[in-house]
Amino acid sequence: MAAGSIVVDFPSMGAALCFPSLDSLLRDSASGFLAAVSNAPAPGAADLTNFHRVFSRVLSAYPDPPLEAVWFFSALSFHDRPDDLRSLLQLLSAFTASSPGTAKPLALLAPVVSELFHADKPRRETETLVEAVLSYISICSNRSAPSSTVGATADAVSLLPAFGELVKVWSVRYSRERCPFQVLFPLAGDEARRELMKEGCSVDYLAGVVLAEAFLLRLCLKVQNATGVPRSELQKELKIWAVSSIPVFQNHRFFGVLLNMLLNSPLPVYSLVSADDEILLRDVLYDSLILVDYSFINNGVGVDLLPIYVLRLVITLDAVNDARRKGDQGRAVSFINAFSTSNVPNFLIKWATFQAGSGALSKPIANTPQSIIKWLVDLEVKGLKVFGDYSSCIMERFAYDGVKNGHGNMIHSDADLFFFDKQSGREFMDTKGSEDEAVDEMETAGNNAFMAAAQSMKGVTDGMRKRKSCGYEDATAVKFVKYKVEDSSLKDYLSAANGISSGSEVENPQSDDEMEESN
Template sequence: MAGGILVDFPSMGSACFFPSLESLLRDSTSRFLAAVSAAPDPDLTNFRSLFSRVLNTYPDPPLEAVWFFSALTFHDAPDDLRSILHLLSAFTSSSPGAAKPLALLAPVVSELFHSAKPRREIEALVEAVLSYISICSSRPAGGEVNADAGRLLPGFGELVKVWSVRNSRDRCPFQVLFPLVGEEARRELMKDGCSVTFLAGVVVAEAFLLRLCLKVQGVAGLPRSELQKELRIWAVSSISVFQNQQFFGVLLNMLVNPPLPVYSLLSADDEILVRDVLYDALILVDYSFLNGAEVDQADSSLLPIFVSRLVITLDAINDARGKGDQGRAMSFINAFSTSNIPIYLARWAARQAGTDQLGKPIAITPRAFLKWLVDLEDKGLKVFGENCSRIRERLMHDDPKNGYHYQSKMNHSDADLFFIDKQSHQEGIYTKGGEDEEAVEMETADNAFMAAAQSMKVTANGMRKRKDCGNEDASVVKFVKYKAEDSSVKDHFSSAATNGGMSSGSEVENPQSDDEMEETA
């Protein structure tokens, strides 16, 4: 259709020539919105005829054209969401990758969010959407090259109005169509040329979060700890199946920029529960699709994900400490120190600066690394972008000198024993020439945690006690698998950075049960 599109609208005037699909979509969107506002049940026959011909000219129709055509169908039967889901999936059978089929589902997820249908019916439809996402996610990575490289047309913002008109109520169309993501994600979607891959990640994140909220709503009488445990297992399993970096990054950004966009679905207490589940699922597990990353000057695609993960790890630690749960706080610290994030960030910084003489964090802890990256930002290395001021604020509130006392809230539990790395708690400390004051504080804190862990009871045969401990931390142990390293964290970090290799602490592949996910003693 490179030569343009000639359209005859008998009921709307003379024939029009459109130089591109984009110009046709803009004009059609304007006419559609005018027709809908003028009459509650407008005649859309001409639109259907036109876009049926347009779609038939493409072996793999553009997302925007499919969206407009499906909106016309949905306008006639606004309650038949299952038929729209089938229609959208039918148009993507020839797509080589997963991005476009997933991105097309955005209107369905939005309508499920706004729907007044019974919760059981909505749950069934959300499950159908997630099943379709799982099927698409299994497509070979080789097919993603062309599909994921695509960009949305500049008129995408106008097209959003077609699907949001029924629920707009004078609100921003993007807020209506994408109700379960934060403002940062919406701003990215509003940019001209936003990638189809990013839109797909947003859709998966919304469907995931909607199902998580429905699971919380549908439980009555189940103890909070049991519910949290079940939700963790479901969340980790889903993330492992989807294997989607953009989806993972969108979830991280929701936590980096609170509150979670679930206030219309959940109570304040339930929002805290969902946030805790996301902390566990996003921090405590090293997923295979985020491991083995190579850092070079041409590819830093994982940097935003790892930086966001670093930020929310610090938030999760502070949240756990605020609740007096030191076992949980130490699990987050240990998950960070044994992951490939410290190595990745150190190598990325060295590559960007063109030198290894950047100094080192004083310890392999989230706070130490975040402070180190802020210092590098002050020296001209762009790490956080427009979020730098918020990161500084986090560090200021997290400073131990501002009132936090590590030993004052010690909450001993058997879970502490599992997460503490006995080799790295001292060797992981870096000093700069002399005894850095902050390094001493970090070491004092580590020693306090270590002393608490060593004071815990063990079973008669010397095995660590893990079951029936009566503490919620035990459920964390059951779904996190770590590999013990032969060397200390410091040696692991230093040698990996020197040799140019990447290493990860662990992988979780589609965990199915508690027994499969429990670390053996």
């Protein structure tokens, strides 16, 4: 961001005004924009000429214009031509050519994804635009710059404090009564929106949220188009697309946002699909995020893997319990096997041992998610604060919490969470003949004293710090009209890029390295 004051001319006012910073200019301009739009005699009739002139000059002063300035300028242009999403996408992408990182080009797309969610457009146009957004994201995600110091620094830059005012500018067309962050980020989920509301949130995190929203939107459209398709076939097709797309995006923030969505079920897709379809999408995400060992996650340079690995631990446990509730023992064992052979157990054991500061610390009896989480919670009960900010995330899995968010699925009691192999250290083999035997050998364990201690440590709040203007009810969310079209273009693109067709079997999805080798 340029330092020093900013002087801008307002010809119609016959005056030049001095602003101490770009942030103050954006705040005043956003306030003026909202007032002009409110006082206009009709939608789209506000006179925004002065703002156009000012921000044309502001943008020309930067070799790589700040995201917030680009957002405001594009909001002015979109106000003149509402619903022209193709032009909006082209305008936003034009400002990213000189950006050294990958985060800003993705973060800039938030208004496009929001408009695709809200706008009532013909079905084919919506599909085409969503595919265009994802294709653009794929291109940006494969830039080489983020590996450099300059690119990494650009991605880690914080959003200006005026970011919240820009959110209001982009949300004003739909509602002044709902939280602006709900309007602009309709598929982000409460946890992600709370993070975006924090001062100092990074452009990198915003990019991950936008990518997760575009990803979910595409999955929802595929579900809407699948009328008459058997559920098993649909789940297989969605899993193929998800597993093919995730390594193309190569985005740790995106991966973490999806894990957080699963942690706080139901998924934020209730205005687009039915409750049964939400369960289907959750199963697809469980399979895509747990069963595949993505190399870009394990090999992240300069990336804090702890939040992702902690979330993978808890989500795997949820997925195992969910599969067992549904009577799918083979799927439960597949989740356990995938976790046990991943990098997650060893990483968490080393990390917790370091946090505890004891080289003689006993190790878990096995690398299963049940054993790892029991071991870590036991350390917390003994007073070793190994989890820090993640303590409540873990402890809530040991509480009697009632019904989950209106879905009717009871959270398992503490004792039900502890089912693990009786033979210490045994590896479960995901073979056809031994799946049921392996699961049958798992038994529940736990003692009342330990559970009482874990229960007493659970936080008394769930971290829901709402802004005064932001409730989280979303009763007025707009639904897409359900439709069915041939979805060949994106399948062809993914087939060419990943060597996978929509008819492939993905009972045991490959890693992204294996996919590349197969090509």
